[in-house]
Amino acid sequence: MASLTVRKLDEAIKAYLRLRSAQNGRSVEEEVRVILREYVQGRPEPLSTLPAEMSAEPAWPENISTAEPRVTLIIGGGIAAYKSLDLIRRLKERHIRVRCVLTHAAQHFVTPLAASALSGERVHTDLFDPHSEFDAGHIRLARDCDLIVVAPATADLMSKMAQGAADDLASAVLLAATRPILLAPAMNPAMWSNAATRRNVAELERDGVALVGPNAGEMAEAGEAGTGRMAEPLEIVAAAERFLRPKKPGLLSGKRILITAGPTHEPIDPVRYIANRSSGKQGFAIAAAARAAGAEVVLVAGPVELDAPKGVSVVHVESARDMLRAVEAALPVDIAIFAAAVADWRVMSQGEQKLKKTDAAMPPLQLVENPDILATISHRAEGRPSLVIGFAAETEHLIDNAKSKLRRKGCDWIVANDVSPATGVMGGDRNTVHLLRRDGDTIGLDSWPVMTKEQVAVALVAEIARGVSERAESEPTT
Numbered sequence: 443m444a445s446l447t448v449r450k451l452d453e454a455i456k457a458y459l460r461l462r463s464a465q466n467g468r469s470v471e472e473e474v475r476v477i478l479r480e481y482v483q484g485r486p487e488p489l490s491t492l493p494a495e496m497s498a499e500p501a502w503p504e505n506i507s508t509a510e511p512r513v514t515l516i517i518g519g520g521i522a523a524y525k526s527l528d529l530i531r532r533l534k535e536r537h538i539r540v541r542c543v544l545t546h547a548a549q550h551f552v553t554p555l556a557a558s559a560l561s562g563e564r565v566h567t568d569l570f571d572p573h574s575e576f577d578a579g580h581i582r583l584a585r586d587c588d589l590i591v592v593a594p595a596t597a598d599l600m601s602k603m604a605q606g607a608a609d610d611l612a613s614a615v616l617l618a619a620t621r622p623i624l625l626a627p628a629m630n631p632a633m634w635s636n637a638a639t640r641r642n643v644a645e646l647e648r649d650g651v652a653l654v655g656p657n658a659g660e661m662a663e664a665g666e667a668g669t670g671r672m673a674e675p676l677e678i679v680a681a682a683e684r685f686l687r688p689k690k691p692g693l694l695s696g697k698r699i700l701i702t703a704g705p706t707h708e709p710i711d712p713v714r715y716i717a718n719r720s721s722g723k724q725g726f727a728i729a730a731a732a733r734a735a736g737a738e739v740v741l742v743a744g745p746v747e748l749d750a751p752k753g754v755s756v757v758h759v760e761s762a763r764d765m766l767r768a769v770e771a772a773l774p775v776d777i778a779i780f781a782a783a784v785a786d787w788r789v790m791s792q793g794e795q796k797l798k799k800t801d802a803a804m805p806p807l808q809l810v811e812n813p814d815i816l817a818t819i820s821h822r823a824e825g826r827p828s829l830v831i832g833f834a835a836e837t838e839h840l841i842d843n844a845k846s847k848l849r850r851k852g853c854d855w856i857v858a859n860d861v862s863p864a865t866g867v868m869g870g871d872r873n874t875v876h877l878l879r880r881d882g883d884t885i886g887l888d889s890w891p892v893m894t895k896e897q898v899a900v901a902l903v904a905e906i907a908r909g910v911s912e913r914a915e916s917e918p919t920t
């Protein structure tokens with residue numbers, strides 16, 4: 443058993459021991475024995491007078507948190523390193539914790555002090571740093587995070603990675619990594635297109651390393667342009683967030699939904715048509731809500747003044763017959779929602795030329811019935827969507843009319859709304875709806891409070907998702 447010579451301890455420890463032994467009425471040697479015994483028993487008294495640099499750096503919490511994920515950011519030595527300071531700021535703005543490693547070359551462009559001030563964490567620069575390597579700090583930097591970002595990733599750093607070198611802190615962290623790695627390459631265009639770099643990039647991609655950029659544009663070197671500029675900090679943040687906060691699958695992921703919306707225009711002659719007051723807002727809002735819930739959405743829209751919701755493919759049509767063709771072309775779908783205010787009639791024979799006023803009687807407009815798109819799809823023997831939802835726009839006897847429409851048209855659900863002029867629903871932003879669901883011979887009724895058309899859309903999509911999952915649960919598993 444080794445003996446301990448108190449005289450050989452450093453001054454701070456001797457001062458602490460003298461103070462503590464005097465307080466406890468023990469000799470210094472006896473006090474050391476008590477401390478060691480307490481330590482072994484797991485009850486050490488805090489050594490509060492130890493010099494700060496001897497205390498181990500606190501590890502980041504073990505559990506991966508999407509609320510506050512952690513990034514180890516390796517800053518390589520290139521002019522783009524100045525953008526990495528902005529990157530730290532952008533990551534922190536999004537509640538992502540950042541711990542920085544600076545290569546020796548990086549320190550020619552940015553200082554550890556700047557990186558530490560922005561990150562609010564100690565910055566690491568040296569593989570043989572006694573303050574962090576006493577407990578293999580490079581391993582903690584590699585593992586005690588959710589993602590490693592290298593920005594800028596220089597040609598040299600990428601080459602080292604491809605070869606598995608570990609001769610400095612950055613390359614050792616990358617070799618020890620068990621977390622995903624995202625590189626933001628930055629170099630001169632000639633270096634980026636050089637065969638050696640191409641080989642290294644291919645090798646790294648095979649190893650599962652992800653890349654963001656480089657972008658094309660002007661280089662820092664005067665007069666040079668091409669591919670090699672580091673991706674902008676916000677692009678790097680977006681790429682990092684795809685790892686750190688992956689989107690949860692939506693309630694309707696994997697479902698294909700068809701929606702009709704807006705009015706139809708039924709031509710009388712080349713300049714006149716029969717129309718109605720539908721704005722298409724409700725159908726467009728349902729398309730946006732279904733898309734936000736992860737569905738693939740096809741929106742067949744009559745003439746409206748609305749922008750396509752993000753991620754939704756819109757098929758523009760004019761007349762009821764065009765709408766039916768577009769709907770049939772979009773099949774098969776899992777769910778079909780018919781929110782369009784389809785004109786019930788069209789002019790039997792459309793004038794080839796503009797109808798002229800004459801002294802004789804008014805020109806007769808002979809009308810014929812348009813195809814009923816909802817009924818056509820609901821009654822399909824083959825390829826009927828598993829859930830077909832209609833709308834019932836009524837001005838009187840709302841529920842009774844809606845119930846008979848539900849039966850007559852053969853759909854599963856109907857969304858009934860009062861469109862009398864006093865409600866302002868046609869063209870307005872609010873809607874008061876009643877959801878009628880057919881279950882065999884019975885019809886269930888849910889009356890919703892007045893809501894915006896967006897709220898109606900979200901509520902309807904939630905009901906659809908619930909219906910879909912209930913059906914999936916009740917289906918026998920094979």
Ligand code: CTP
Binds near residue numbers: 781784812815831
């Ligand atoms: N609908 C349709 N094709 C038509 C007429 C209506 O697909 N030619 C659909 C609408 O999109 C809506 C439902 O049928 O989902 C009910 O539309 P609505 O205008 O309320 O009813 P109509 O069938 O037109 O009956 P009515 O005009 O007599 O109320």
